[in-house]
Amino acid sequence: MGKNDLIGGSLWDHYSNKVADRMNNPRNLGEISEEDAKAIGARLIVADWGAESCGDAVRLYWAVDEKTEKIVKGSFKSFGCGTAIASSDMMVELCLGKTVEEAMKITNLDVEKALRDNPDEPAVPPQKMHCSVMAYDVIKQAVAIYKGTDKEALDNQEMVCECAQVTLSTIKEVIRINNLKTVEEITEYTKAGAFCKSCIKPGGHEEKKYYLVDILKETRAEMELEREKEEAEKFENKSFFQKSKMIQAFFDAEIRPMLQSDGGDIDIVDIIDKGDTLELQVRYQGACHGCASSTAGTLYFIEGKVHEALSDKIDVAIV
Amino acid sequence: MNKIYLDNNATTQVDQRVMDKMAPFFVEKYGNPNSLHGFGTETHPAMAEALNSLYAGINASDDSDILVTSCGTESNNTVLKGIFIDYILKGEKKHLITSQIEHPAIRNTCEFLESLGAEVTYLPVNDEGIVTAEILKEHLRRGETALVSIMWANNETGLINPVKELALAAHEYGALFHTDAVQALGKIKVDVQDTDVDFLTFSGHKFHGPKGVGGLYIKEGLKLTPFFHGGEQMGKKRAGTVNVPLMVGMGYALDLAVKALDYENKEIRRLRDKLEDAIMSIDDTIVIGKRELRTPNTILASFKGIEGEAFLWDLNWNGIAASTGSACSSEDLEADATFQAMHVDADLSHTGVRFSLSRFTTEEEIDRAIEIIRKTVERLRSISSTYR
Incomplete structure (x- = not known):
C-alpha cells in the first residue's frame, strides 16, 4: 500500500504491449475442422473450458499427428476480456510443435511469462492472472480428450469452485507454484471464490466439501512439512554419527564396487570432525595399493563423487 | 481522431x-x-x-x-x-x-x-x-x-x-x-x-x-x-x-x-434512442429496462457472446469511452450486481456495456459511435467461442 495504490483504475496500464497486441491481432484465432485435420493426416481435438456465466470461456483446437503425438496445428476461440484472449493466443503458440505430453506441462506461468515485454515485469495485473490459469486448464482438457479419459482423472481431483470451474488440484498446484499465502491471492490467480463466494469459507449460501481457507492451510502445512523434511534430509543437518553412516553407505554402494572391478578396494579408516569440514581418512587395498593414479586421478575422482553426492565440505585423505 | x-x-x-x-x-x-x-x-x-x-x-x-x-x-x-x-x-x-x-x-x-x-x-x-x-x-x-x-x-x-x-x-x-x-x-x-x-x-x-x-x-x-x-x-x-x-x-x-432539462428530455433522449435503436438492430442484443422507465441519457446494453471488458477495450482503441457498470467497480471481477438483481440470464452477466450521453454529446458522435459499435460486435463475435 501507499503512493502507488492511491490512484486506482489503471488496470489496462498494467498490461504488457504483447498482451495489447495479441488482443488486437490474435495470431492463432480460428477454428480447425475435421476436414482440415484430415487433410494433414492429423486427429482433431476440440476442448472447451470455462463458461460465459463466469466471464471467461475458451475453446482450443488441436490437430495432432498420432504417429509422433505432436501438435501440428492449433487455434482458439474465446469469450473473455483482453487478457483472456491474449493468454489463449499465446497458449496455442506454446503448444505448437510440442507433443501432447510436453504440452501438458505448460503452466499458467509459462503463458504469462511468454506475454511479458520485460522478464521482470508481469504481463498482467494480479486480478487478471486467472485468464492464464484458464489457458492452462483447457490444455489439460484437450489432453484428456486425446487420451480418451476425463480431465478429473488427469487432475485426479475434485471441483472446489463450481462457478469458476476450479478443481482442488488446480488450487493446490497454483498455491505451490506461485507460493500463495492468502485466499485473496487464490481468487486472483484462479477466480475460485470470486463469484458466489461459497467455497471461500464455511457459512456461505452453499455447503461445500472443500473450502479455500482449509485448502490453503493444509497446502501451506504440507509445503512447510516438505521443506522441513528436505532440510532434515540435507547432509549438513545430520549428526556426526548419521554423517559417518551415510559416508560408509555411499562408499559401499558407489565407490568400492568400481575399484573392486579393477581388482582393488578402499577402506574408511576414520572420519575426523574438523569443525567446518570433515576429514575422511581412507586406505587403498589390493591392486589400488601403490597404483600410480591412486594418489592423483582416482583420489580426485572419489572426492568429486563424495562432494556431489553428500557435501563439498568433506576432504578425502590417504593414510 | x-x-x-x-x-x-x-x-x-x-x-x-x-x-x-x-x-x-x-x-x-x-x-x-x-x-x-x-x-x-x-x-x-x-x-x-x-x-x-x-x-x-x-x-x-x-x-x-x-x-x-x-x-x-x-x-x-x-x-x-x-x-x-x-x-x-x-x-x-x-x-x-x-x-x-x-x-x-x-x-x-x-x-x-x-x-x-x-x-x-x-x-x-x-x-x-x-x-x-x-x-x-x-x-x-x-x-x-x-x-x-x-x-x-x-x-x-x-x-x-x-x-x-x-x-x-x-x-x-x-x-x-x-x-x-x-x-x-x-x-x-x-x-x-x-x-x-x-x-x-x-x-x-x-x-x-x-x-x-x-x-x-x-x-x-x-x-x-x-x-x-x-x-x-x-x-x-x-x-x-x-x-x-x-x-x-x-x-x-x-x-x-x-434550465437544460427540457433539452435533456427531448434532444438527448432523441440521440439516446437513436443509439439504442441502432444497438437493438444488431442480432442477439438486449438493453436492460424499459426506455420510458429510464433517465433519458443511459443505455445498459448486452451483446451476446462478447465479454464487457473486451468490448470496452475495442471501443477505447477506437476512441470511444464507455463503461461496464459503475466505474468504481471496474476492477471488480464479479458479475454485475444489477444484472444479478434483475435476474438477467447468467450467460449475459458479464456482457454489460453502459453508454451514457450528456448535453455535449453530438449527433455526429452518435453516428460515429454506431458505426464503431457495429464493427466491434463483428470483430469480437468472430473471436467468441460462445457465440453461435
Missing part, C-alpha cells in the same frame, strides 16, 4: 460557463467566508446565489438545509452513519433498509454498519428493475426501521425508482427516507417537496459541475448528528472551511442543468 465520451454517468465535462463563474474565487476573491474582513464577506453574495440555485434546483423550502459537502459519498455517509448514531446506537431502533442495486457509497457503508450491529435489509428489484413500494412494505418494521435509503435513478441502467411512493411507504411505518439522487439531478426533474423525501444526496460533477463537491438536503425540522466535527461552518452542521469556488460552481452548474 476525436475521442467520443459516452461515460457521462461516471463523470461529466465541466461546462465552460461554470469554469468562468468559479475562476474569480481562486485567485481574486479567495477569502475565507467566515472571516470578518472584506476578503471574507465579498464571497457571500456568490455563495448566496449558489444556495439559491441549489434550493431552487431541487425545490427545497427555505427552512430546510442543503449542506455543501465534498462529494456524494460524503453525503451518503453523513446520512447513514448519522442515523446509525442517532437511532441505532442509542437503542431506539435497529433496522435499515436499502436495495441490492445501490452504488457502493451506500452498499459498502451499510455493510460496515452491519458489522457495527445494525440490521440491514437489501431489497430486490421487480422484474422491470425497479424497487417498488410493495417490495418495500414487505420489509418495513414499525418501531424498528430507522431509515430507508433507495437511489432515485440507477447509475448503471438509468432506471428510475418511484421515490414519492417509497417515501410515503417509509413514513407510514415511521421510518425516515433518504435517496441517493446523484444520477437523477440534471437528467430528470427532482422535487424534494413533492416527493416528501427526508434526505437527498447529489454530486456536482454528474451535472457538468466540478468534482470534489456534493450536496445533502435535510428536510426542515430533522436533526442529524454531523459527520464532520470542527468549526461552525454550514450552520454547525458540516464543519470544514467552505470550498467557495466549488460551491459557486456546483450552484451555477445545477442552475444550467435545470
